[in-house]
Amino acid sequence: MNSETVLSFFKEITAIPRESGHEEHIIAYLQDFAAKNNLECKTDEAGNVLIVKEAAPGYENVPTIVLQSHSDMVCEKNEGVEHDFAKDPIKYIIKDGWMIAPDTTLGADCGIGVAAQMAMLVSDIPCGKIECLFTTAEETGLDGAMALQPGFITGKVLLNLDSEDEGEIFVGCAGGLDTTAEFHYKNEPVQEDFEFETVYIKDAMGGHSGDDINKGRANAVQLLGRFLYSCLDLDWQLVAIDGGNKRNAIAREAKAVIAAESDTLDIINERMEAYAAEVAEEYGAIETELKAGYAEAEPAAEAIDEMTAWNLVTALCASPHGVLAMSQEIENFVETSTNLASVKMTEPGVIRIGSSQRSCVTAARRAAAAKMEACFVLAGAIVKHEGEYPGWAPAAESPIRDACVASYKKLFGVEPKVKAIHAGLECGLFTEKFPGLDMVSFGPTLRGVHAPGERLDLASLDKFVDLLVDVVTNYR
Numbered sequence: 001m002n003s004e005t006v007l008s009f010f011k012e013i014t015a016i017p018r019e020s021g022h023e024e025h026i027i028a029y030l031q032d033f034a035a036k037n038n039l040e041c042k043t044d045e046a047g048n049v050l051i052v053k054e055a056a057p058g059y060e061n062v063p064t065i066v067l068q069s070h071s072d073m074v075c076e077k078n079e080g081v082e083h084d085f086a087k088d089p090i091k092y093i094i095k096d097g098w099m100i101a102p103d104t105t106l107g108a109d110c111g112i113g114v115a116a117q118m119a120m121l122v123s124d125i126p127c128g129k130i131e132c133l134f135t136t137a138e139e140t141g142l143d144g145a146m147a148l149q150p151g152f153i154t155g156k157v158l159l160n161l162d163s164e165d166e167g168e169i170f171v172g173c174a175g176g177l178d179t180t181a182e183f184h185y186k187n188e189p190v191q192e193d194f195e196f197e198t199v200y201i202k203d204a205m206g207g208h209s210g211d212d213i214n215k216g217r218a219n220a221v222q223l224l225g226r227f228l229y230s231c232l233d234l235d236w237q238l239v240a241i242d243g244g245n246k247r248n249a250i251a252r253e254a255k256a257v258i259a260a261e262s263d264t265l266d267i268i269n270e271r272m273e274a275y276a277a278e279v280a281e282e283y284g285a286i287e288t289e290l291k292a293g294y295a296e297a298e299p300a301a302e303a304i305d306e307m308t309a310w311n312l313v314t315a316l317c318a319s320p321h322g323v324l325a326m327s328q329e330i331e332n333f334v335e336t337s338t339n340l341a342s343v344k345m346t347e348p349g350v351i352r353i354g355s356s357q358r359s360c361v362t363a364a365r366r367a368a369a370a371k372m373e374a375c376f377v378l379a380g381a382i383v384k385h386e387g388e389y390p391g392w393a394p395a396a397e398s399p400i401r402d403a404c405v406a407s408y409k410k411l412f413g414v415e416p417k418v419k420a421i422h423a424g425l426e427c428g429l430f431t432e433k434f435p436g437l438d439m440v441s442f443g444p445t446l447r448g449v450h451a452p453g454e455r456l457d458l459a460s461l462d463k464f465v466d467l468l469v470d471v472v473t474n475y476r
Contacts, residue, residue: 001123003465007099007458009115014107015089020072020140022086023047026114027071030134037122046147047071047136053121055129062128064155065472067120069113069162070138070426074246077104078452079202079253099456106454108446110138112461113161116468127472131155138162138426139248141178141387145426148433156434157400159471160427160441164211164449166460169404170441172420174210174334174358175391175428178247179369181315181353181376181383185308189301190237194259196297199227199272201243201279203289206252206451209339210358210423214323217250218283218290221340224254225316227275227292231268232313236260237303241312244342247356248424249450251341257297269294304351308380312351315379316343319355324368327360334422336364338372353381358422360391392428392439394420400438400475407470412463416442442467 018026030049034041040052049071055062075085081103083091092101099106117132131153136144163170201220205212221243228238236258243254260268276292283290303309321340327333336359344352355372359365365388373383395401401418408416427439445460 001119001125001465001469003458003462005119006112006115006465007461009118010108010112013111013115014092017086018072018107019075019085020137023071023136030071033118039121044147044149044152046144048144048148048152049134050152051121051132053130053132056126059126059128062476063157064129064131065475066131066133066153066155066158067117068133068135068158068160068426069110069117070136070144071114071134072137072139073107073109073111074105074139074249074450076206076245076249076450076452097458099458101452101454104452105450106456108454108456109164109449110162112444112456116161116465120468120472125469125473129155130472135426139246142389142424142426142429145429145433146389150433153434156437157475158427158430158437158439159400159468160425160439161443161468162425163421163441163443164446166443166445166457166463168417168419168442169401169408170421170425171398171401171418172360172394173392173425173427174360174422175362175365176387176389176424177357177365177369177385178387179355179357179372179383179385181381183308183312183351183381184349185351186305186349187302188305190239190259190303193261194237195262195265196239196257196259196299197265197294198255198257198297199224199268199294200253200255201290201292202253203291204252204287206250208423208449209248209250209341209356210337211421211449212250213337213339213422214334216286218279218287219251219321219340220244220254221251221316221343222319222321223279223292224256225313225319227272228256228313229317230275231271232310234260234264234267236264236268237306238309238313239300239303240345241343241351242345244354246450247339247341247354249341250339252451254343257300259300259303308351311379311381315376315381316353319375320371325364330420333420335359335361336368337422338368358424360393360420362391389424390428390432392425392431395438398438398440401440403475404440404442404467404471407474408467411466411470
């Protein structure tokens with residue numbers, strides 16, 4: 001088994017539709033793979049797949065190791081890009097040692113973990129029994145992991161392959177909670193002498209709302225709310241608003257269609273030009289492509305009622321986003337954060353704001369959700385919380401952690417970093433579902449996860465595969 005084999009499987013996976021909640025094609029692919037290779041396979045009602053490779057002769061008494069990744073991916077694309085994630089293969093390039101999807105997400109999170117499991121299943125390396133667990137809908141709420149039933153896996157040691165920094169072994173993660181706010185509005189006619197335009201924020205970096213939340217990146221929804229709030233002293237109407245997408249992604253783009261008299265639009269445009277300069281000064285060291293501006297818009301007959309528009313804009317401006325607290329126990333570790341993820345008009349009369357809160361401390365996570373709730377309740381929205389999942393606390397004693405550290409040092413001559421991650425991993429749920437499970441998480445280096453331009457460092461893939469093989473081969 002080597003990285004070329006893993007990459008070959010991953011290239012096959014990039015051609016398979018597997019957006020969260022629509023994993024039927026990747027499930028069928030895994031089932032077919034197991035059948036072709038005469039491997040035991042079972043699938044539960046949630047679509048979780050387990051493929052088993054029995055121990056090699058002489059290794060029957062070696063502890064069973066569970067290899068785990070999730071089969072779904074975040075589907076994001078740049079504005080104006082024609083790509084149907086329900087049927088189109090991911091278009092990628094190999095450049096300067098990276099595998100890159102220039103205009104969409106690549107799906108290396110966690111497709112590269114899936115590919116590594118498949119390569120391990122067909123390899124001839126001598127090792128004990130391997131159980132490969134492929135879970136569903138991780139990106140939208142860890143639904144597959146939540147649905148796992150006792151006994152679905154039998155191993156007491158688990159390697160989660162869903163991390164994004166080679167050279168780091170993760171032994172803990174944050175838990176999460178989703179908060180949704182809804183404004184219910186009435187339509188009112190647009191004034192006859194009003195003209196229309198779109199104000200926008202676009203081409204922000206975006207990124208993973210856990211792993212990238214502390215990197216100072218712009219949130220397009222927040223920036224749009226801030227600009228609209230600065231114009232509330234003028235007479236204009238909000239016709240439509242749209243921004244962000246997935247709860248676990250930092251919003252890259254946001255726009256609003258507004259209507260006003262020509263002279264008022266001139267003032268708004270002047271303010272936008274000044275605002276664009278302010279944003280460039282504020283984020284210029286990080287957000288080199290970020291743009292704020294305005295453009296013509298198609299006329300519309302109706303707008304959002306004035307009170308709801310005012311409440312919405314005020315709440316978006318006031319809404320918290322970003323790091324709320326750093327850990328007092330782990331140096332440079334984000335303890336608590338919140339992500340203002342999206343604002344959508346997905347059905348008549350409803351504007352829905354999506355957000356997510358993360359923390360390794362349950363009370364702090366719920367307090368962050370309460371902060372978000374209070375902000376929007378004060379503005380007249382209806383708020384609900386859902387999809388809470390637990391964090392994963394580092395274990396005082398962990399034989400598999402110690403084995404991974406020793407293996408890494410033996411292979412590469414340096415010790416890996418052992419740390420916790422602010423992103424959510426399914427390991428927290430596994431501790432509840434399968435008490436006594438000894439776990440670590442590691443993977444190759446990925447960048448731009450959950451955003452177009454996601455990329456995989458191929459040199460790190462070599463080291464990831466070498467470490468995986470060495471651990472599985474030598475663990476006792």
